[in-house]
Amino acid sequence: MRSNKLDWDNLRVFAAVADLGSMTAAAKHVGESTPTVSRKIEELERSLNCQLFIRSTRGVELTEAGKQVLRRTTTIANEANTILSEMSDVDQEAAGDLRIASTDGVLSHWLTRTMPQYLAKNSELELYISILEKDANLLNNEADMSFVFTKPQHRDLHSTRLGVLHYMFFASESYLETYGRPESLFDLQGHRCLLHEAYVNQIDRWATKASDLKKMLKFSIITNSGTVLREVCANGGGITLAPSYACIVDERLIPLELPELVPIEFWLSYTHRVQRLSRGRKFIDWLTTQFDPEANPWFAETFVHPKHWNAHKEKHPAREAS
Numbered sequence: 593m594r595s596n597k598l599d600w601d602n603l604r605v606f607a608a609v610a611d612l613g614s615m616t617a618a619a620k621h622v623g624e625s626t627p628t629v630s631r632k633i634e635e636l637e638r639s640l641n642c643q644l645f646i647r648s649t650r651g652v653e654l655t656e657a658g659k660q661v662l663r664r665t666t667t668i669a670n671e672a673n674t675i676l677s678e679m680s681d682v683d684q685e686a687a688g689d690l691r692i693a694s695t696d697g698v699l700s701h702w703l704t705r706t707m708p709q710y711l712a713k714n715s716e717l718e719l720y721i722s723i724l725e726k727d728a729n730l731l732n733n734e735a736d737m738s739f740v741f742t743k744p745q746h747r748d749l750h751s752t753r754l755g756v757l758h759y760m761f762f763a764s765e766s767y768l769e770t771y772g773r774p775e776s777l778f779d780l781q782g783h784r785c786l787l788h789e790a791y792v793n794q795i796d797r798w799a800t801k802a803s804d805l806k807k808m809l810k811f812s813i814i815t816n817s818g819t820v821l822r823e824v825c826a827n828g829g830g831i832t833l834a835p836s837y838a839c840i841v842d843e844r845l846i847p848l849e850l851p852e853l854v855p856i857e858f859w860l861s862y863t864h865r866v867q868r869l870s871r872g873r874k875f876i877d878w879l880t881t882q883f884d885p886e887a888n889p890w891f892a893e894t895f896v897h898p899k900h901w902n903a904h905k906e907k908h909p910a911r912e913a914s
Contacts, residue, residue, distance in 0.1 A: 687716030
C-alpha cells in the first residue's frame with residue numbers, strides 16, 4: 593500500500609546507495625549501519641509502491657523505476673544546494689566579509705581617511721582590500737567590488753558612478769621657494785616632475801594637451817606607488833600630477849594655480865552577490881556619501897580650484913559615516 597508521506601532522509605540514503613552501488617558503502621558514507629540503510633530503502637520502496645534496486649552478491653543495481661526516482665532526487669538535491677547557496681548570502685545584521693579591489697588611488701588615499709569610522713559602527717564587517725596593478729576580474733571571483741575608470745558593460749555586473757577625478761599639479765612650499773612657481777603649463781619645462789606609473793600609458797588616451805605635455809616634460813621619478821609620489825613631492829623632490837583631492841589628504845602639497853590637465857570619471861563595479869547582501873548595499877550607500885560633490889567639490893563634474901574650496905566646505909560639511 594502506497595503511503596501519502598515521503599521521508600526525505602530515506603531519499604538521501606537512497607541517493608547514496610544509488611551513487612555507490614552498495615548498501616555497505618552507502619552506510620559508511622551517511623554514517624548509518626548497513627541494516628539501517630537496508631531498512632530505509634525498504635521503507636522508501638513501500639512508500640513509492642515500487643522496487644528501486646535489484647540486489648545481488650555484487651551489490652545493487654537500479655531498476656527502471658529506481659532510475660526515475662534518482663533523476664527526481666538529484667533535481668531535489670540540486671535545488672536544496674541552490675537554496676543553501678542563495679540563503680547563505682542573506683544577512684540580517686550586515687555582518688560578514690566584503691572583498692574590495694582598486695588600483696592605487698581613491699581607495700588607498702581617500703577612503704582610508706573615513707573608513708575607520710565606518711568600521712567602528714559596523715564592527716561585524718570584515719573588509720578584504722586589494723590594491724592591484726590592473727582592474728580586478730569580478731566575474732572570476734577576484735573581488736566583490738572594484739573601482740574602475742571605464743563603465744562596466746557586462747550584464748552580470750552592476751555599477752555606480754561615483755564622480756570625477758580632476759588631475760592637476762602640486763609641489764611643496766620648499767620646492768617652490770627653491771625653484772620658483774610655474775605660472776603656466778609651458779613653465780613646467782625645466783622643472784623636476786614626478787609621475788605615477790599608471791598615468792604613463794593613460795596620458796596618451798587623455799586630452800591632447802596632456803599627451804603633448806608628457807613629451808615636453810622631464811620626469812625625475814616614475815613610480816607605481818602613490819605614497820612614494822606624495823612623500824617625494826611633499827619633501828621638495830619635484831612637481832607631481834595628482835587628483836585635486838591630494839591636498840586634502842596631505843596639506844604639505846601645494847596646488848599650483850594652473851588649469852587642470854584632465855578630468856577622469858570613475859565607477860564602483862560590483863557583482864549580483866553584493867547587491868543581494870545587506871552589508872554590500874549598506875557599504876555601497878556609504879561609499880557614495882564619501883564622493884558627494886556637495887561636501888567634496890573635488891569630485892564634482894566641473895573643476896573647482898582648491899583655492900575656492902573653503903567657502904564651499906563651510907556650506908556643505910562632510911557627512912558623518914554610518
